[in-house]
Amino acid sequence: MGFEALVVDKDAEGKTHAAVRRLEVDDLPAGEVTVAVHYSTVNYKDGLCIGPGAGLVRKYPHVPGVDFAGIVEDSSDPRYAPGDAVVLTGWRVGEAHWGGYAQKARVRADWLVPLPEGLTLRQAMAIGTxxxxxxxxxxxxxxxxxxxxxxxxxxxxxxxxxxxxxxxxxxxxxxxxxxxxxxxxxxxxxxxxxxxxxxxxxxxxxxxxxxxxxxxxxxxxxxxxxxxxxxxxxxxxxxxxxxxxxxxxxxxxxxxxxxxxxxxxxxxxIDSVLQPFENRIRAWGRLTRDLDLDMLEGMVRSATLADLPGLGRDILKGRVQGRVVVDVAGT
CATH class of the missing domain: 3.40.50.720 (NAD(P)-binding Rossmann-like Domain)
Known part of the structure; x- marks a missing residue:
């Protein structure tokens, strides 16, 4: 079954172009866990990967998105089962590996953490990387x-x-x-x-x-x-x-x-990309305790996959205030 994704490609002159395209599950890269992505967000690195790449993107065509939150659809790793809610940040996903600007993602189980108790998928991406x-x-x-x-x-x-x-x-x-x-x-x-x-x-x-x-x-x-x-x-x-x-x-x-x-x-x-699992669980636990979730909502604006090329340019120019939550599933 096909799904929507923001795909960045590079032309013969070396210029990158980003557009929402239809992909198939077989297009996804290797990994133990396939996730139905519900939400992602926009970070400075995402702006680079949507645009010039800045040496972060290894191969085109490419799906950016360094964060995502969603529901496991399939897993060959016993730590995760279909129906589990999970979050991913870092691990060069969205840079060297296809990321969260797609309605489906396939990644290594080691890169995931369970959705922290007390957070919704949307709130997890309002926090994000x-x-x-x-x-x-x-x-x-x-x-x-x-x-x-x-x-x-x-x-x-x-x-x-x-x-x-x-x-x-x-x-x-x-x-x-x-x-x-x-x-x-x-x-x-x-x-x-x-x-x-x-x-x-x-x-x-x-x-x-x-x-x-x-x-x-x-x-x-x-x-x-x-x-x-x-x-x-x-x-x-x-x-x-x-x-x-x-x-x-x-x-x-x-x-x-x-x-x-x-x-x-x-x-x-401070490196957020390669933090070990225990540090990730600790930081997410602190966030659920020490961040006012009502105040968090006041930082957030919503976006769709189609909005991402413009948002990528804006964040590189310092024009994005607070947090952006990308409603990937609803796109």
């Missing part, structure tokens, strides 16, 4: 000493997917949250998530020559990288940490080693 990454960052900061009352926690790229969930979770945990944004029109949205302070992006994006600045932040979740990450390290309090989750502002970090040596500052790299 972005929320999962945000929670991993919060856990890493806590493991390096962050606790409520230590001072303000900075979140860069705060109106994006990772940033929105990070602001909401940190505020719910009792932290004072400072949200960095380059879009003044998002101030009301960010304050609604729990940010107590809005920091214009230009205040922290400019490179400065001084090796250190005044101790300001008790921690930071940084989705920007580049000059912003370098600047944050100069403003962290003694023995405090920044969790680096993204590179929307650039790959190169003009970093001074002085804050690391004289203040014991830590830069914590």
């Amino acid at each position: 972005a929320g999962f990454t945000a929670m991993l960052a919060v856990i890493a900061l806590e493991e390096h000493g962050l606790a409520p009352g230590h001072g303000p926690v900075l979140v860069t790229g705060a109106a994006g997917g990772v940033g929105s969930v990070a602001v909401a979770v940190l505020a719910r945990l009792g932290h004072e949250v400072a949200a960095v944004t380059g879009r003044p029109e998002t101030e009301g949205y960010l304050r609604g998530l729990g940010a107590s302070r809005i920091v214009p992006r230009e205040e922290i994006a400019e490179a400065i020559a001084r090796p250190m600045e005044s101790e300001t932040w008790a921690g930071c979740i940084d989705a920007v990288g580049g000059t912003v990450l370098a600047r944050v390290t100069k403003q962290l309090k003694y023995r405090c940490s920044v969790a680096a989750v993204g590179n929307a502002g650039g790959l190169d970090v003009p970093l001074s080693v002085i804050p690391l040596l004289l203040r014991g500052v830590n830069i914590l790299g």
